[in-house]
Amino acid sequence: MKYMIMMFGGLGATLETRAPEWITSMQEFMMKLDGELKEAGEVVASQGLVDPSQAKTVRFQNGVPVPTDGPFAEVKESLAGYWIVDVSEDRAIEIASQVVAFIEYPMEVRRIMDEPPAPEL
Amino acid sequence: MEPRIEDLLREFAPQVLGTLVRRHGQFAACEDAVQEALLAAALQWPTEGVPDRPRSWLLTVASRSLVDEWRSESARRHREETMAALEPAADPQGTGHRPADQDDTLVLLFLCCHPALSPPSQLALTLRAVGGLTTTEIAAAFLVPEATMAQRISRAKQRIRSAGARFELPSEPAERLGVVLHVLYLIFNEGYTTSSGPALHRADLTAEAIRLARLLHRLLPGEGEVAGLLALMLLTDARRAARTDAAGSIVPLAEQRRELWDAAGIAEGVALVTRTLGTVPVGPYQLQAAIAAVHDEAPAAEETDWPQILALYEVLGQVAPGPVVTLSRAVALAMVHGPKAGLALLGTLDADDRMVRTHRLEAVRAHLLERAGDTVAARESYLRAARMTASVPEQRYLALRAARLHHLAPPADPAG
Numbered sequence: 001m002k003y004m005i006m007m008f009g010g011l012g013a014t015l016e017t018r019a020p021e022w023i024t025s026m027q028e029f030m031m032k033l034d035g036e037l038k039e040a041g042e043v044v045a046s047q048g049l050v051d052p053s054q055a056k057t058v059r060f061q062n063g064v065p066v067p068t069d070g071p072f073a074e075v076k077e078s079l080a081g082y083w084i085v086d087v088s089e090d091r092a093i094e095i096a097s098q099v100v101a102f103i104e105y106p107m108e109v110r111r112i113m114d115e116p117p118a119p120e121l
Numbered sequence: 122m123e124p125r126i127e128d129l130l131r132e133f134a135p136q137v138l139g140t141l142v143r144r145h146g147q148f149a150a151c152e153d154a155v156q157e158a159l160l161a162a163a164l165q166w167p168t169e170g171v172p173d174r175p176r177s178w179l180l181t182v183a184s185r186s187l188v189d190e191w192r193s194e195s196a197r198r199h200r201e202e203t204m205a206a207l208e209p210a211a212d213p214q215g216t217g218h219r220p221a222d223q224d225d226t227l228v229l230l231f232l233c234c235h236p237a238l239s240p241p242s243q244l245a246l247t248l249r250a251v252g253g254l255t256t257t258e259i260a261a262a263f264l265v266p267e268a269t270m271a272q273r274i275s276r277a278k279q280r281i282r283s284a285g286a287r288f289e290l291p292s293e294p295a296e297r298l299g300v301v302l303h304v305l306y307l308i309f310n311e312g313y314t315t316s317s318g319p320a321l322h323r324a325d326l327t328a329e330a331i332r333l334a335r336l337l338h339r340l341l342p343g344e345g346e347v348a349g350l351l352a353l354m355l356l357t358d359a360r361r362a363a364r365t366d367a368a369g370s371i372v373p374l375a376e377q378r379r380e381l382w383d384a385a386g387i388a389e390g391v392a393l394v395t396r397t398l399g400t401v402p403v404g405p406y407q408l409q410a411a412i413a414a415v416h417d418e419a420p421a422a423e424e425t426d427w428p429q430i431l432a433l434y435e436v437l438g439q440v441a442p443g444p445v446v447t448l449s450r451a452v453a454l455a456m457v458h459g460p461k462a463g464l465a466l467l468g469t470l471d472a473d474d475r476m477v478r479t480h481r482l483e484a485v486r487a488h489l490l491e492r493a494g495d496t497v498a499a500r501e502s503y504l505r506a507a508r509m510t511a512s513v514p515e516q517r518y519l520a521l522r523a524a525r526l527h528h529l530a531p532p533a534d535p536a537g
Contacts, residue, residue, distance in 0.1 A: 015516075016520070019524060024521065048513055
């Protein structure tokens with residue numbers, strides 16, 4: 001089963017107020033975890049998004065789509081990055097827990113819907 | 122696969138494709154046929170040995186594949202069945218390099234870098250048709266799904282056909298050579314500083330860009346900008362091992378352990394740029410290579426010949442003016458005349474629309490403010506740059522610099 005593990009926030013919510021030592025150890029922790037997940041063949045994809053301050057939101061206003069600067073949600077609720085892992089739900093929660101224990105910010109674990117079968121060629 | 126076989130295949134790929142297109146036209150179909158032949162060789166040669174005339178073997182297999190494709194709808198199945206039984210065919214022309222092969226490779230490069238194509242398509246098609254990489258390898262290098270890359274390549278070939286491109290040297294070669302050089306430069310940069318993603322280097326793409334630049338330099342030894350681009354790549358790539366530390370963090374040039382630099386790459390790059398400068402009209406790649414050479418020749422950061430670098434940037438600013446050159450010139454200016462002079466020059470870029478989407482202006486400003494002793498403003502600039510970058514290692518590096526200043530500076534004294 002595939003799960004998406006989502007991380008939220010941006011620079012302001014996670015990095016801005018931290019000590020240099022914390023940033024360095026966080027970087028080492030993330031690299032180690034990424035390596036372990038890849039080594040185990042558990043990770044399908046992982047991506048990070050640029051800071052939410054760089055986002056644009058397109059809204060439907062007065063009958064037309066209107067782009068505005070900034071994310072849709074509060075910065076601390078805005079998607080910052082994700083892993084897609086092919087594991088059991090327990091294991092996905094275990095992975096998320098390891099990260100949450102370190103960064104002390106909440107993460108969301110949600111199952112990815114099954115894809116329709118590939119069309120016959 | 123054995124490196125020797127891989128090298129052979131990559132060397133012959135553009136030659137075989139050139140010959141086929143010259144003979145039959147139809148670039149798109151010929152390109153598919155060459156991929157089939159490369160695949161067959163990659164499967165057979167390691168176990169059955171490299172044929173006596175590998176180039177003609179590939180040409181024969183590719184030709185049959187092409188004819189099969191034309192002959193019947195069931196060609197694919199038929200080809201798979203007969204592939205294993207193919208005998209290496211005799212080649213009256215032998216395997217030696219003929220001038221025609223070299224011309225063909227050049228024409229192919231121009232074709233793949235056709236101005237009707239978008240840069241991502243130019244990059245992908247060049248890597249496949251001239252570099253001999255498979256779609257799978259190219260997709261992995263650009264971190265996109267294989268189906269996406271296959272579609273991109275297929276669309277690129279359609280566009281070349283609908284643009285009415287012919288298999289011949291373009292009538293305005295100088296202008297088109299500029300596009301080819303830019304494509305090779307982008308391939309190198311994509312490998313060297315990935316514009317996004319967690320890994321700072323994708324070594325395969327830099328190696329491939331250097332290989333293609335070498336090939337082009339061999340074909341056009343008198344073109345100064347080709348030599349300049351190759352030298353620039355060699356001199357930049359030579360610093361690769363020192364550019365990140367064990368934790369994957371960026372190490373700025375001034376703090377790199379120079380004993381990790383690749384002396385052979387530096388020697389080759391310096392020799393190339395020295396041989397070229399002054400013998401041909403100077404161009405931006407030669408100047409950038411000369412600047413890289415000055416950096417690489419300094420035994421320690423504090424021994425860098427900044428006045429010479431500044432002089433070179435001033436020439437570059439005249440030959441190829443642009444905000445990125447101004448940015449680098451500001452760094453050199455600050456090293457020669459102090460951070461305030463550099464900051465003043467940066468100020469001229471604030472209104473430049475081309476700088477709005479890059480974090481580099483803020484990153485440079487932050488460094489100069491830090492050197493000028495303005496820690497509060499420096500910290501703000503580092504954080505602004507960190508918010509703007511699309512590179513994970515750069516974001517962490519910038520956040521780290523900001524955090525250092527925050528924890529260095531005592532909290533503001535409310536009584537003061």
